[in-house]
Amino acid sequence: MKSLRQIRVDKGVTKAAICRHLSISKPTYDAYEADPGSMRVETAKQLAKFLGVELQEIFFATNSK
Secondary structure (H helix, E strand, O other): OOEHHHHHHHHOOOHHHHHHHHOOOHHHHHHHHHOHHHOOHHHHHHHHHHHOOOHHHHHOOEOOO
16 A cells, blocks of 8 residues: 555645645644544545545555655
8 A cells, every 4th residue: 555645746736735625734744644543534534535535545554655
């Protein structure tokens, strides 16, 4: 599985765009990229929809580079 960072980069989406969309700070999003499992389900659903991926891809993303 791809990392959340890799999914974001592959989609050409910036951290800033995600932070604006989710109304969260950059440090909060950085924590999600480091540990996707720390994200609330509703936040993960919003992020998955924004990135155009399945929810499972968010929660089962690896944090390997």
